[in-house]
Amino acid sequence: MFLDLFYRLRKEGVPVGIQEWMMFLEALEKGLHGSSLERFYHLARACLVKSETYFDGFDRAFLKVFRGVEGSLDLEARIREWLEDPRPFGGLSEEERALLERLASDELLKRFLETLAEQTERHDGGGRWVGTGGHSPFGHGGEHPTGIRVGGRPRSRSAMKVAEERRFEDYRTDRTLDVRQTRVALRRLRQLTRTGLPSELDLEATVDETCRNAGEIELVFRPERRNDVRLLLLMDVGGTMEPFYEPVSRLLTALHQERGLRELQAWYFHNCPYELLGRDARLLRRDAIPTGDLLRRLGGHWKVMIVGDAAMHPAELLEPYGNIDPRRMAETRGIDWLHRIADHFERAVWLNPERPELWDEYQTVRHIRRLFPMYHLSTDGIADAVRVLVGGLH
């Protein structure tokens, strides 16, 4: 059951590693959970989860493991079971297995085993892992009929109830797009370089040089550090993008608040970029810029973020004269323009506001994913996309 929690957490996407797990066991070994499931819940969360964005996943996992059994939970037996099971940690990475082996020789584990042996002998007087005299393990002395709650604490809620409320759902970052957190993700769009004229006093080097110079002051200057990232944003507007107005505008808010970028340009298209890109969402012809010009003007080091659902009629992408706007018909196919964009820029990503489960239902999404790594337009998706943009794996 214990291990169940570990695997459930991982299944829910909570990044729990062996180190966290060992910390949790150490805490249990020290009896920090007292004899209440509520404190057990707090303790597990404090040790195993390191960000409120995973609290919801933790609640879900906790419920799945402990719901229905909280009254009859024999924790001691469960822990013993865990220790006796020779194949408990399947599905771990090489690194984690090595760590576990190292930890197994650890003082902690030894002590842990000893404590358990001790506990089995004087089970009745224990009250450390378990309640006394075969009562419900967490209940201890009938403080609560179902053995969950500890009495005496103000406004204390049962662990189950807290977990059931799922109060932390709003903090998830894999489904929602929070402006503040997106800004944190965008902050990684940073490549600091020192270029240009030396204008800033380098104090450390000055002191260093002065010392070398036997105390005669020797000033050293260096160029200022600045962010060298230039971002090109291409956005799909209108039609099927209407339902996604909210997340897209949040992304824009976050981008505009992120002042660290060296340059930011945004251009608009409908469904697929063709030979013209609009200056704003109205896509007026007089404001448009030829896509070819843009590619000539911007160097390949510009980072590209394309925002769109990539869902359209296959002909719009794959046939000549594919633009659904009859006034804008031109021979070059949409997919060819996308090819040119992908070839011209070193790093480009596609952010799709549609739920990832639905992506592959569209033929056009499948085509476009071959050209651009595609991420969900959520805080997590943007963080992944930014990682691709600034380096890392393509």
Place this chain on the structure above:
Amino acid sequence: MSPRSKPDRFLRFQGTEGYIASPALVDAVNAAIALERPLLVKGEPGTGKTLLARHVAEGLGLPLEMWHVKSTSKAQDGLYVYDTVQRLNDARFGDGNVSEIRTYIKLGAMGRTFAAERQQVLLIDEIDKADLEFPNDLLRELDEMRFTIVETGDEVAARERPLVIITSNNERELPDAFLRRCVFHFIEFPDKELMQKIVAVHHPHLESRLLDQVLLRFYWLREQSQLRKKPSTSELIDWISVLLRSGMSAEDIEQHIPFLGSLLKNEQDTEALSQYHESGGRYPREWSQLGPRYNN
């Protein structure tokens, strides 16, 4: 409290008189003490992260050392600073004993807690303000609670492991290696009951019906998912001040939300709300119109 086989081998935190600690917080603090790990505290701005450290120290009866991190802070600053410029100055202008380097070594906040005679609480405030590498640079010192002053070869080692409390405002992600070592606590936004107490501290004579209406509006606003920036505690307190000063009553705020500007600081949010109102959207009149979270 259940009997324990190792009674009070470590200090135990119970909260203090002026500070109501949630059960989750008490458990997290005690876990950090017993496991000898740093306690990482996160929470929305204005939920009292820094205050927490002060009260934990008070509750445990230990002195508190504070290290307020700035964007220019380096990990080294917390350990010690070697004032080379002062030494150079003294060497050139003949003040002080230049040959004694120790005079020019000044311990930082972390260095002082290590060197202290008795156990201390160390608050590293707003660690996310500094450079991304800052937390990683502290890993070894946090693990071993010792460091060496390179210039003199002196070692500073903690006699009694300080309790380290670290706060973060989520301005930056913290490195995984650092997170793995911490016990984590997230201060939830205060619920209705707690908020009433907080408001009472600032506005002790607020009429209860007005307070109820004010909180109803406030929590309803926070529930609106379109908002780019949710109003926080300090904005609520400001808003109440404005309402009181202009002599508003509970009836006055039933139909609309006056002085919205003190609650919402984002233009788009203000616009979204006035649009909502103009298109016939209603504000809630009872708590039952809000989610189950507010009705138990």
